[in-house]
Amino acid sequence: MRTALVIGTGLIGTSIALALTGRGVRVYLADQDPDQPRTAAALGAGTDGLPEGPVELAVVAVPPARIAATLAELQRRGAARAYVDVGSVKGGPARELLALGGDPRSYLGTHPMAGKERSGPLAASADLFEGRPWVLTPTPRTETEVLNLALELASLCRAVPVVMDADAHDRAVALVSHTPQLVSSLVAARLESAEETAVRLCGQGIRDVTRIAASEPRMWLDILSANPGPVADVLSEVAADLDETVRALRALESADEAKRSAGAAGVEAVLRRGNAGRERVPGKHGAAPAVYESVAVHISDRPGELALIFADAGRAGVNIEDVRIEHATGQQAGLVELIVVPEAAPGLIAALRERGWSIRG
Template identity: 80%
Template sequence: MRTALVIGTGLIGTSAALALAGRGVAVHLRDHDPARARTAAALGAGTDEAPEGPVDLVLVAVPPAHVAATLAEAITAGLGRGYLDVASVKGGPKRELEALGLDLTAYLGTHPMSGKERSGPLAATADLFEGRPWVLTPTRDTDTEVLNLALELVALCRAVPVVMDADAHDRAVALVSHTPQLVSSMVAARLEEADETAVRLCGQGIRDVTRIAASDPRMWVEILSANPGPVADVLSGVAADLDETVRALRALQSADEDKRRDGASGVEDVLRRGNAGRSRVPGKHGAAPTVYETVAVLISDQPGELARIFADAGRAGVNIEDVRIEHATGQQAGLVQLMVEPSAAPLLGKALQDRGWSLRTT
């Protein structure tokens, strides 16, 4: 791949353009808002000047509702040898293109499973896709050259290719991406009118659950409008669990011992099923989930403290597998939770204590 045209210079389009440009591909940028294309170009993602002729790859990074029309225009104009899109839904755009009667041998639908709460070119980074799954949905009609271009794009962005059927992809993202967004927003919405004293009690748990609730509502309306059926199916199952859990909690208020026992059993059931589902989420580098030991250390909110604690862990010969920081409300301190292999936890704890760190139980 020597040349590419990226249509749509939001977070995903600009990030892909930055990755391609950084690896020697001549990237041309186009957006319905020329100012966004100029911004992406100023960031080093390519040039906002039109290509002189057909490019090797046309990458369409526009909202799902506009994917089919944008691709149809590009294909009809012969802008490239291969055409990909990066929309978060795949079945709908594919069917829209088929209904237009276009030759789709040069088209392949894709979806990088990566993003941020922020949007727009200024949020873009060249490493956004590194190590992340990038779904490819080829059909029997997809030209081999186009599939190779898609695989090259994924490799240049240092992502991991995953081949799926388009409709299977849409059902999957309804479960692992679209429904979590809505549930996160619903929980966060409970905070809008909450008493200030309750909000001040927010800890890491509520921060984890509501992190993605900060996402752009307009963007998510477009995404959910393109995949409403599968999302509604998943939410229907969640709603059934909610109804059962509400009944179980009400039973716990009963004066009848048998009802309280049934209520406790119902709550435990949903919690255990949650444990089982969480255990299936892939762990580090996509491997099977690993249970790590947590070493919690009190840390002050001062420059260089995180670097110092990581350096001390390195001197002890311990690899930090994951890290979380829980901030103390109203204080210039917090807990840094270092996740390590269980066998390494005692060694790390002693080494950090020897270097003056204060450990806490979690």
């Protein structure tokens, strides 16, 4: 690939442009907001403005409601040899493009499974898609050259291509992306009117659950409006589970021993189902989930502390699989959880204690 046009220079579009430019592709940038491509160009994402002639690949990175119309206009102009979009919903835009008289042969719907809570070109990075799944939804009418260019796009962005049916994709993201966003927002909404004393007790659990609730509401309204049915289906199932769990918890308040026992069984059942579901989430590098141990280390909140811990773990010959940080309330200190394979934990604990670190537990 030598030339590309990116329409829409928000987080995803600018990140794609940065990745392509960094690998030698000449990228042109366009957006409804003229400030955005100027900002993206200043970041090194490409050239602000349309090319004089057709490019090899046009990448449409606009909100789902505008994808089909944007694609149809680009095809009418003959802007590229091939066209892809990177929206988070695939079935609707493809059908809308056909209704607008678009050419399904030169178009392929795609969805890079990556993002951030922040939006806009200033949040973009060339490595945003590295190692992440990039869904491709070809149809029998998709031309081979178009599929090859889409595969090359994913490769240049260091992503992992995954081929799916468009409607199957929409049902999948409703479960693993769109519903979690709403559930996170619903939990975070409970904090809006909570007493300050309660909010001050927030720990890592509530931070984990509500992290994505910081996302841009208008962006998510666009996404959810394009995939309302599958999301509503999943939420209905969650609502049924919540109703059962509420009844089980109410039963635990009963003076009747049999009701309390039934309530406890109901709560335990949902917790165990949660365990089973969590175990299906892919592990490191998309491999099967692995069992790890956590080594909790007390640290002060000052520059260089994390680097020292990692360096000491490296001297001990231990690979850190993951890391979590919990900050202490009202103190310039915190707890770092170093996630390692079980057989490495005893040696790591001994090595860190020898170097003066305080280990919890």
